[in-house]
Amino acid sequence: MDEKTRDEAAKDNFRQEPKVGVYVCHCGGNISDIIDVKAVAAALARYPGVAVAREYAFMCSSNGQDLIAEDIKNLGVNRTVVAACSPSLHELTFRNVLQRAGVNPYLHEHINIREQASWVHKFDKAGATAKAIKLAQAGVEKVLRKDALNAIRVAAEQRVAVIGGGAAGMRAALSAAGKGLEAVIIEKGPALGGKLLELGRLYPSGEEGAAVAGKLEALVRADSRITVHTAVDIDFVSGFVGNFKINFKKADGRSEQVKAGAIVMATGYEHYKPAKGEFGYGEDANVVTLPEFIALMKNSPAGRLALAGKEIKSLALIHCVGSRQVEGVHKPQADGKINDYCSRVCCTAALHTVNQLKDKYPGVRVYDIYRDIRTYGMQHEEYYDKASKDGVLFMRHNEADQPVVASDRTGHTVKVKDVLTWGEELEVKADLVVLVTGMMPADISLIKSQLKLPSSADRFLQEVHLKLRPVELANSGIFVAGTAQYPMDVTEAMAAAGTAAAKAAILLAEPDIPLEPFVAVVDEHKCTGCGLCPPECSYDGALMMGEHNGKKVAVVNPALCKGCGACVAVCPVRAINVAGWTLDQFDAMVDAIAKE
């Protein structure tokens, strides 16, 4: 498929004399109870460049939208400023009004006088009104300097590459295929299933992890739209939204390439591996991690729980091993960072395992040593209740007083400064110590560095916005599913995978992908070809020096540019700007705000 980009035919109404319509919303009384909206509209009506200024009860209502459309039709308004609620709620609503009325939708500016004025200045009505006037005037200055923009359209491969073939990866591929797309699973392990294969009975259904993996794999194998590559090593990933290329080596040494319009990162997690000596781990065979204990339980006969032939009559669980680590208390990882995040799922997993243990081996004494029990999720608290009723003894320590494990020939003694008994120093004897280890992100450093994927402070992949865009990375066309994003259980990972696949399907619904036009643009007349801007760009191929009409100029690839503006700041002649967010616009806004 061609890697072409093309612009839609531009509407030409931005060439007309600017006529700004300003619309001030009452938002019921949310705004107008504090801000004198009539005074705001009156002040704006007198402002240079403004053709009309109105106030209305609900600008977002059909009637409010019609007011704008009528002014466009009857008064020739060709740019709008709406002073209302946050743009996160209705900026798109008003852009669409302009579009429907035949005006370029990007000739609109949304001013927030609710969340950032009336709701926060309720004891200063005059100040809030003066501020609203200034913000609206700044909005007028900005919109006067806006250019008509058109969504960038990129031809796209109608295929999703799913990196990782665990629970999330298989679910994402199935969901994408269910929406009519081709999906390719690229898995480094020898088989599909990932960590699901290691898990015992899953909460809440009680199904074995391997059984769930088997069901998913059967569905994947039966779907002709899904291709599976296992035991492969990804060596190079490149491209941009609509046109990614994933190169990998197969077990037989042959190289292969998958082209895809979108990528779902379902690269999963690794178990935290305790350091040698951490609570005795690695020094004593009877100190194991929770995943190791789950494997032990799976392989133990009913009636007698034993490790290396020795019966286990008592065990102590220690929570938060490798998660919620504290600076100065815990040793950092190889990269110098501590895992200060909560690994979320381990409390529930530990209690679910303990409940299975007590069902299978009711005589085993269990001590559960924790900082906090965080059994979030539907009915997960019941696992705690059941464990309590079954006689599990809970002890709680604070973050500075970590439990201490001392071992001798008779077993382990775990010492705890227990907050539940107001700091009593308790000692329990245990045949086995189980360390409830957390999740760490899988090592995907090669893919991360080649695609410039953002990581959170916890080193997991970072979504754009946890609530508003929860499975999208800042890199257009790349989505995240499952524990590559943060610790989550199988249920959550499956849900995230379905969401990621749906987002990919929406993106690839048409052969051409429309992209927001907020990318760097170069004014070739101003550009002196100095070459200062490309080194500022972190995205390979997004900004390079090239030649146009025999002149050396900076050239932007709009499909690769993320629109951060790092290049903008270094241009000595302001030849490069982020479309829709230019320096001249911001200077004019500052002037309007500063003016007395």
Next chain:
Amino acid sequence: MSKKILIITTNHSSYPGADAVGQARMGYSANTYIIRVPDPVMFPEDFYLRAFDRGIGGIIIMSSGSDCPYEGAYERLSKRVARVYEQMRAKGIAANRLKLTTICTVCRAAFLKEISEMEKAVAAV
């Protein structure tokens, strides 16, 4: 010089953070003017100096910090702000009239604290 405080926020992080303050109906003074950008890394040094020259009392840059979705942008921004401080010093502009900070989508208390501190800085000039 006015007592006006210019607050530069990011689309992804601190602008929603400012919205969160409003949604919680917390209060701060009305001499604060929030503008939003994809990332403040786009502003050259002279943008800040020009704003002071026009009469802006204080500027708070509320970046996305480690949550920044743009590769390398925060590092570039912090280096640039260090250069702005040098130029402010040369022009005799008090350093505490400019603050680079990180505000997340739910950092309500931190948002208010930054404004409160800048209020004091602006009042002292």
